[in-house]
Amino acid sequence: MAGNESSLLTVRDVDVRFAKARTLADIVLRRPAAAVHAVASASLELRPRETLGLVGESGSGKTTLGRAILQLHPVAGGEIRYRGRSVHDPMPDWQRRLRREMQMVFQDPYSSLNPRLTVTQTLGEVLRFHRIVPDAGVAAEVARLLDVVGLPRSMADRLPRAMSGGQRQRVGLARALAVRPTLLVLDEPVAALDVSIQAQILNLLSDLRAEFGLAMLFVAHDLSVVRHVSDRVAVMYRGRLVELGTREEIFLRPAHPYTRMLLAAVPQIVARKRVRPVQAATDMNAAVVGGCPFAPRCPQAVDRCREQVPATAVLSETHSAACHFAAT
Amino acid sequence: MTTTTLAPSALRAEVARWSPSLWIGIGLLAFIVLAGLFAPWLTPYDPLRQDYGAALRAPDAAHWFGTDSLGRDLFTRSLYAIRTDLVIGFWTTYVPMLIGVLLGAYAGLKGGWFDAVLMRVIDTALAFPFLVLIIVILAILGPGTQNIYIAVFLVGWTMYARLARAEMLVESGKDYILAARTLGFPTARILLRHALPNVINSSIVFSMSDFVLNILLVSGLSFLGLGVPAPTPEWGAMVAEGKDFMQQAWWISTLPGLMIVLTGVALALLGDGLTHRLGDRHVTGH
Amino acid sequence: MSQATEPLLRVRDLEIAFKVRGGEVLANRGVSLDVAAGETLGLVGESGSGKSVLCRAILRLLPSPPARTKRGRVLFDGTDLVTLPEARLREIRGTDIAMVFQNPMTSLSPVWPIGDQVTEGLRIHRGMNRIEARERGIALLQSIGIPEAARRYDDHPWQWSGGMLQRAVIAMAMACSPRLLLADEPTTALDVTIQEQILALLTDLQARSGMAMVLVSHDIGVVAETCDRIAVMYAGMLVETGPAAEVFGRPRHPYTLGLMRSSPRMDEHAERLQPIPGQPPDLAKLAAGCPFVDRCAFAREDCRHAPVALREVAQGHASACLFPEAVR
Numbered sequence: 001m002a003g004n005e006s007s008l009l010t011v012r013d014v015d016v017r018f019a020k021a022r023t024l025a026d027i028v029l030r031r032p033a034a035a036v037h038a039v040a041s042a043s044l045e046l047r048p049r050e051t052l053g054l055v056g057e058s059g060s061g062k063t064t065l066g067r068a069i070l071q072l073h074p075v076a077g078g079e080i081r082y083r084g085r086s087v088h089d090p091m092p093d094w095q096r097r098l099r100r101e102m103q104m105v106f107q108d109p110y111s112s113l114n115p116r117l118t119v120t121q122t123l124g125e126v127l128r129f130h131r132i133v134p135d136a137g138v139a140a141e142v143a144r145l146l147d148v149v150g151l152p153r154s155m156a157d158r159l160p161r162a163m164s165g166g167q168r169q170r171v172g173l174a175r176a177l178a179v180r181p182t183l184l185v186l187d188e189p190v191a192a193l194d195v196s197i198q199a200q201i202l203n204l205l206s207d208l209r210a211e212f213g214l215a216m217l218f219v220a221h222d223l224s225v226v227r228h229v230s231d232r233v234a235v236m237y238r239g240r241l242v243e244l245g246t247r248e249e250i251f252l253r254p255a256h257p258y259t260r261m262l263l264a265a266v267p268q269i270v271a272r273k274r275v276r277p278v279q280a281a282t283d284m285n286a287a288v289v290g291g292c293p294f295a296p297r298c299p300q301a302v303d304r305c306r307e308q309v310p311a312t313a314v315l316s317e318t319h320s321a322a323c324h325f326a327a328t
Numbered sequence: 329m330t331t332t333t334l335a336p337s338a339l340r341a342e343v344a345r346w347s348p349s350l351w352i353g354i355g356l357l358a359f360i361v362l363a364g365l366f367a368p369w370l371t372p373y374d375p376l377r378q379d380y381g382a383a384l385r386a387p388d389a390a391h392w393f394g395t396d397s398l399g400r401d402l403f404t405r406s407l408y409a410i411r412t413d414l415v416i417g418f419w420t421t422y423v424p425m426l427i428g429v430l431l432g433a434y435a436g437l438k439g440g441w442f443d444a445v446l447m448r449v450i451d452t453a454l455a456f457p458f459l460v461l462i463i464v465i466l467a468i469l470g471p472g473t474q475n476i477y478i479a480v481f482l483v484g485w486t487m488y489a490r491l492a493r494a495e496m497l498v499e500s501g502k503d504y505i506l507a508a509r510t511l512g513f514p515t516a517r518i519l520l521r522h523a524l525p526n527v528i529n530s531s532i533v534f535s536m537s538d539f540v541l542n543i544l545l546v547s548g549l550s551f552l553g554l555g556v557p558a559p560t561p562e563w564g565a566m567v568a569e570g571k572d573f574m575q576q577a578w579w580i581s582t583l584p585g586l587m588i589v590l591t592g593v594a595l596a597l598l599g600d601g602l603t604h605r606l607g608d609r610h611v612t613g614h
Numbered sequence: 615m616s617q618a619t620e621p622l623l624r625v626r627d628l629e630i631a632f633k634v635r636g637g638e639v640l641a642n643r644g645v646s647l648d649v650a651a652g653e654t655l656g657l658v659g660e661s662g663s664g665k666s667v668l669c670r671a672i673l674r675l676l677p678s679p680p681a682r683t684k685r686g687r688v689l690f691d692g693t694d695l696v697t698l699p700e701a702r703l704r705e706i707r708g709t710d711i712a713m714v715f716q717n718p719m720t721s722l723s724p725v726w727p728i729g730d731q732v733t734e735g736l737r738i739h740r741g742m743n744r745i746e747a748r749e750r751g752i753a754l755l756q757s758i759g760i761p762e763a764a765r766r767y768d769d770h771p772w773q774w775s776g777g778m779l780q781r782a783v784i785a786m787a788m789a790c791s792p793r794l795l796l797a798d799e800p801t802t803a804l805d806v807t808i809q810e811q812i813l814a815l816l817t818d819l820q821a822r823s824g825m826a827m828v829l830v831s832h833d834i835g836v837v838a839e840t841c842d843r844i845a846v847m848y849a850g851m852l853v854e855t856g857p858a859a860e861v862f863g864r865p866r867h868p869y870t871l872g873l874m875r876s877s878p879r880m881d882e883h884a885e886r887l888q889p890i891p892g893q894p895p896d897l898a899k900l901a902a903g904c905p906f907v908d909r910c911a912f913a914r915e916d917c918r919h920a921p922v923a924l925r926e927v928a929q930g931h932a933s934a935c936l937f938p939e940a941v942r
Contacts, residue, residue, distance in 0.1 A: 057805035058776075070510050099512030112503035116525050125521075126511055164893055175507065194660035194832065199876035199889030206886065221805065228878035228887070251880070265810040266880050267835030269862055274839040276814035280759040284775035284808075 008183060008215050009046040009069065013078035014039060016061070016068050038064040040239045041078065046183070051209065051216040053230030053247075055223060055262070059284065060236040066185045066219045070104050082183070100130055103176035107188035109168035113160040119146070119171050120156045126178040145174040148211075150204060166197035170204070177208070185217045190225060202228060223266050227251055232318065235259050238293040243326075245319035255313075255321040258294045292323070300325060350601020356594035364410030373401035375408040375561045384577045394579040396569060402580065405561040406587050412562045413543050413591070416473065420480040420542040421535050427481070428488025429524070429531050435489070436496025436527075437505075437519055443493070450486045458483065459545065463554065471554040476546060487538070488531050495527035529606040536599030540592040547588060563588050620692070621648035622826045623672070623794055628686035630664075630671050633679050639897045641667040643850040644686070646924070651793065654820060654827045656837025656858065658873075659847035662894055665830050668847070669798050672828075673707055690794070708735045712787035716799040718779035722771045722786075728779075729755065729767030732786045739790050754785045758815060777808035781815065788819060795820070795827045801836065813840050834873055838862050843930075846870050849895055849905035852924060856931030866933035868910045868941050904936065912940045 016039040039061040046052050056062040067073045069080055071087060080087045087098055106112035113122060123142045127133055133141045146153050149170040160168055169189065176184060189205070190198040202225065208214060220226050226233060233250040235243040235258065243256040254260045282297050291306040292298070298305065304324055313326040320326075346354075363370065379399035387394040393402035435443040453461070465479040499505065500523065508518045547564020549555035551571075556562040563584045570580030630642040641664045649655045659665045670676050672688050674695065688695040690711065695703060707713075715721050722731055733751035736742045742750065748767065755763035758781045771779060780800060787795060797816065801809035817840060820827050831837050837844055837858070844861040846854040846869065854867040865871040872890035892909045903918040904910070910917065917936055924932040935941060 057807065067506075072506055072509060096512060099510065102510075104507065104510045106503035106507060108503055112507055114504045114508075114522050114526070129511070129513060166893065172507070175511075179511070194894075195834070195873060196660065196876045196890035197893075199878075199887040200891075202878070203886055203889060223806070224878040224880050227880060227883070247883075261807055263880070265806045267806075267809075267813075267833060267839050268880055269835050269838045269874055269877060276810060276817065278759065278814045278818045279811050280761050281778045281781050281811070282775075282808070283761075283778060284805075 006047060007045050008048045008050075008083065009217075010081040010084075011042060011044045011065070011069065011078070012081075013041045013043055014065065014068060014075055014080060015041060015077035016064050016073050017076045018064075037239050038073075039068065042236070042239075042241045043078075044234050044241065044244060046215050046217060048182070048215055049209070049213050050231050051218055051229055053226035053233040054217060054219045054236065055221065055226050055233060056236035057221060057262075059238065061239040062219045062221075062236045063187055065236070066104075066187050066217060069217065070102055070185055071098075072104075096130075100179040101182045103179060103181040103184055105169075105172050105176050105184060105186040105189045107191050109165045109172060109192055110160075112172050113168055113175075115160055118157050118159055119151075119174075122171065122175055123178055126175055130179050132179060141178075145178055148177060148208070149174045150200075164197075165193055166200060169193060169201055173201075173204070173208070177212070180212075181214070183215045183217070185219070187219045188221065189218075191220065191222065198225070205229065223262060235262070240293055240322060242294065242323070243321040245315075245321075249316070249319040253319075255315055255319065255326040256294075256323045257298050257300050257325075259321075261297075261299075345605060347601050347604050349597045350605060353594055353597030353599070353601050356590070357598060360410060360591055360594060361414065363407055364414060367404070367407040367410070370407060371401065371404040373404040375400065375405045376559050384573065384580075386577070387579055387583075393583040394577065396566070396580050397573060397577075402566070402583060405566060406563070406584050409561040409563045409566065409584065409587070410591075412556060412560060413546065413588075416476070416546050416556075417539050417543045419477060420484060420546065421539045423477075423481055424484030425488045425531055425535050425538075428485030428490075429492040429528060430519075431485065432489030432492030432494075433496045433519055433524060433527055436493040437500050437515070437523060446489065447493075450490055453483055453486045454490075459548070462545065462549070463552075466549065466554045471549075471557070473556055476549060476555060480542065480545070484538075484542075487534065491531050491534060492527055495530055496523060499523055499527050533599055533603050533606065536595045536602065540595045543588060543591060622651045622691060623649040623828075624687075624689040625668070625672070626687045626689065628668070628671060628688065629684040630667055630676070631682050631684050633682070634898065637898065640684075640900075641681075641850050641897065642671065645847075645850075645852055647845055647852060647855060649794070649826045649828060651826050652820075652824045653843065654817070654829060654841045656841030656844045657828055657830045657847065658832070658834055658837045658844060660832060660873075660894065662849075662897070663847040664850040665847045666798055667850075669713075669796050669828060669830050672796060673711060673713060674703060675713075705739070708792075709739045709790040710792055711794045711796065712790070712792035713796040713798065714780075714783055714787050714800045717803050718776055718783050719771070719803075721783045722779060724771050726770075727768045728771060728774065728782050729769075732782055733789060735786065735789045750789075751785075754789060755782070758782075758785045758788075758819075759811075760785075777804055777811060780804060780808075780812055784812070784815065784819070788823070791823060791825075793825050795825055796830075797827060798830045799832065800829070802832070809836070816840070834862070834877060846873070849900065850897060851905065851922065851934065853906070853934045854932065855924065856928070860928065860931045866927045866931065866938040866941055867906075867935045868912050869906050871941055872909070904934070912937060 015037070018036045018038050042065055044052065054062045054066065064073055068075050082098060082102065085094065120142050123145055124138050127138050127141055128135060142156060143153055146156060151167060151170050155163065155167065190201050193201060206229065209216060218226065218229050227247060230247055232246050234241055235250065235256065237258050243250065243254065243259045250259060251263065254263055291308060292310050295301040295305040310322050310324045312320050312322045314320050315326060377400065381399065382395050383397055383399040385391050385395040391401050391403065393406055395401055431446060435446045461483050462479045465482060466475055469475040469478060505518060505523060508522050546555050547567065550562050550564035551568035556565055558565065566584040567581045570577065573580050625645055625647050628642050628645045629640060631638045631640050645668055657665045657668065667676065671683065672695065683696055686696065690706065722728065729748065729751045732754060733747035736747045736750055752763045752767055755767065760766055760778065760781060774782065800816070801812050804812060813836065816827065829837060829841055841858050844856060844858050845852050846861070846867065848869045854861060854865065854870045861870060862874065865874060875888040876890055878887060890909050895905050895908065903920060904922050907913045907917045914937065920936055922934050924934050926932045927938045
């Protein structure tokens, strides 16, 4: 086993760009595609058995980064290492191993399952393809997986359309667990579910994590959910990682103004009506040219913020923030 | 791999969802196919046998559709033509569909240069009227059934490719395709097992009207003398033969023409019924 | 807030049925509620609870068939909207009662300038010409916090971000100074910081105009922070109503309590959530008795049979639970 055990996954200075579609003329003339920066020099680390929450609003690049780790998006720069070895190393054995060790759970329980395959077919295909159990043991293993995710065995022959959102999400989890992974990337796994069902799935996740020693990268926009599941939290804004810290650091001592703004905006079940100041609209479509990407919305922004991209300030061994004023 | 087998009860449930147009379309088409299969038993005449003594007879009890200028029984020829036309219709529809759906779905899934080149080829092919393109190819290759096949195979797949690519673009963004990729399934498997069953519906529906158009195409080519060579019974050729006798013997063109119309109606109803049935599956999906 | 005067909106015993294959499903089962002028009512529940159906039924916006009002009255300022001729109802829609929907991207037509869409109601209902409407429209856009409103009046929807578009939709609803605003999940499609801006804007507009507002949301945090009174829906019924502080301070229905305990909190950390077990009932198969009985921790034998009705448990606070004192 290569690499050091303290870090399971290392993401260093990763850039992901979305190309605008190239025309045939572009391809013939070898013109490069116009690119939009979806993720810009993101660095983070995931340790074994740890849950890292990745939060941000739409367009922050959190989903893209999660997908890039699973090679669902090509990476334009930087490196992603799993157990010390690049995930882009094309050796077939390594790639096959990665496919078993890193798995993904998707947001939309309606589109994440093939509508034409029953639960048994979906899970059976994975088990056979990766030879997780001998063919004769597939049925028993499917039953075991259903037990693990808390689905009655009577669901085995159902098609996705005959199941509720929560039940489908459990099937999606079972599919990811079928290969017995070490690392799960969960992309908004509870965002599409009602709150009572969401709580069932969150509890299931914490049970699975304890039982199988899973490391998780938990991508979500809902801060209260992230606070509930995460050991450490990374905050993204417009493709950049703006703050990284332990749960306590992020939620009790946020250093980046964006994190503070996010936290203040979360609606809480308080027994009193809240008075909020009315603000002018923020145009999220407006391009940011140079400087800190958050500067146009930042209540503390000064000229320097609009001119100079802030470096990452290290606040403690575990806490860092990309703000000129983080340390002050 | 596990396969879905339809239990009798599931089959009954499936049949219960059929709309009237699906029922009538299937019934009519089955009637036509059976008539073609059992032609030798349904008529005492030989489709090729000429009988100059009985030439140009109007429809009567002995010759239901009348006879042509060579005294051949037109009812018999129309029945035997079912075989010719449906076989030609089948190959000219489903071989291009197979090619087109595979190419289009692959292009939609992978994108990149393959997609770009394929779409330009399709645009170019679709820029010409279909019939003109076929006639040009036949002019190069020469007339005959085999060359009709080659000509249609060369051109007919483009519509299917375009349809399948459009559906695949929608489907490939769905998470179950991404999930299959994260599980390390090879592209061929993702394409054939996961994506194709979910993108092929619109092509199946389109193939119903394409089938009719292809029969009309072959009939038209025969009419122009580029199609099925005489004396093989073929509806279009029969209509063409009758054109010189329209004044004194209307039935020679008209009744085989009605057979084309009947087949067209059957396939149109089937297509309409399938649209609803396959569409229904999406609606009840949630 | 509510005074001794007649409430502006009174819904009485409303029953809405949907035709489905092989029968009928009741989406609203005898709903009664009041909204006073100047008051904000929060209508909260999970998907399928019937909250959006109720909201649309008030303005008769449900497609019929399949929907049908079987019973009940919707009294707006004394006029029954259920039996009102369509022509009279059209006058009320957009002038006296306005509505804001969930998705701002689909609430505006992509082909017309935003300003023209915002002022369309003024031209139709108030007979303004284009020049008057433009002047009023620019003022409206300014009042909802669009910077450089005069310049952006002629923008098309794709030029604006989601939060700005939702402001435009709100401006459109406010154009004719409605007395009642129905807001159906107005912030669900938006990011949390933008959600906060929109809620602040709605609260501010309401306070300034004195209109009544019904805010439909699946998020109890949103209604808790924004509304005066709360109505909780489950399986097509109102199960609890009362002042926000009372309903969330001392919930008297086990479903309300369950919703609160299912939600991860920002102010405290729990290792495990307490989800509501099971799934919401199939509306087509509801038996007599309490619809929540199979998921309820406090259920007794009586709950399966006794008719369910809202009963006052404290001043202005009502619960449909047979044993409201047991809920804690």
